[in-house]
Amino acid sequence: MRPHRAYSPGLTGVLPPEEGRHLVEVLRARVGDRFTVFDAEREALAEVVDLGPPVRYRLLEERRPEREVGVEVVLYVALLKGDKLSEVVRAATELGATRIQPLITRHSVPKEMGEGKLHRLRAIAKEAAKQSGRLWVPEVLPPIPLGEVPRVDQGLLAHVGARVRVREVLDPEKPLALAVGPEGGFAEEEVALLGERGFVPVTLGRRILRAETAAIALLALSTAGEGR
Numbered sequence: 001m002r003p004h005r006a007y008s009p010g011l012t013g014v015l016p017p018e019e020g021r022h023l024v025e026v027l028r029a030r031v032g033d034r035f036t037v038f039d040a041e042r043e044a045l046a047e048v049v050d051l052g053p054p055v056r057y058r059l060l061e062e063r064r065p066e067r068e069v070g071v072e073v074v075l076y077v078a079l080l081k082g083d084k085l086s087e088v089v090r091a092a093t094e095l096g097a098t099r100i101q102p103l104i105t106r107h108s109v110p111k112e113m114g115e116g117k118l119h120r121l122r123a124i125a126k127e128a129a130k131q132s133g134r135l136w137v138p139e140v141l142p143p144i145p146l147g148e149v150p151r152v153d154q155g156l157l158a159h160v161g162a163r164v165r166v167r168e169v170l171d172p173e174k175p176l177a178l179a180v181g182p183e184g185g186f187a188e189e190e191v192a193l194l195g196e197r198g199f200v201p202v203t204l205g206r207r208i209l210r211a212e213t214a215a216i217a218l219l220a221l222s223t224a225g226e227g228r
């Protein structure tokens, strides 16, 4: 049988009907054939013991898939209107962020975040981590004023009109801090201040993206683009 990965929640030793049918009817599995079983948290080499239905298997060797980027990836994102931070938190979790730090900026419309919202964002991070097979749930922190962003080792700041591209400056071996502005953009003095703290302004293309899209694009270029 050719190499195959079957989804089997809980790795219970019994394949769900769809997965079992695929294994037997399409892949023509035989007793003794080996394949991979996985769920959101685990992955293991398995051997077919009964063609069923249901198909039964035994676990041979459990593997722990690597799901983390390998360095810390902190996303600084301005407070956004409505429920847009939910989208950012969900996608940032899928794309490997290790921490999400909302920022109060000059042009942010909301100037604070309620406890309820923070809890909701944390629940979204947890849910997205589970769905994407991560064991690490990114921390979502209460907002801080932009002036409190610490000096970083390697920082990229998404800025309309910047010329530098992510791939020209990204060092994948170093911890990374990313910054995305609000709907109204960062004020020039905020760009200057973040520059002093180690953030290089980068472009995300010639179009003006919504802040949520910009956060996703910046993370994608820094993690997915590197295959991490």
Ligand code: SAH
Pocket: 157, 158, 159, 160, 161, 162, 179, 180, 181, 182, 183, 184, 185, 186, 202, 203, 204, 205, 206, 207, 208, 209, 210, 211, 214, 215
């Ligand atoms: N009205 C603002 C646009 C803000 S877009 C202006 O003209 O500056 C919201 C945020 O998304 C920006 O602060 C920036 O961080 C990011 N962004 C949007 N499009 C971008 C692009 N093409 N390149 C880099 N960053 C971008």
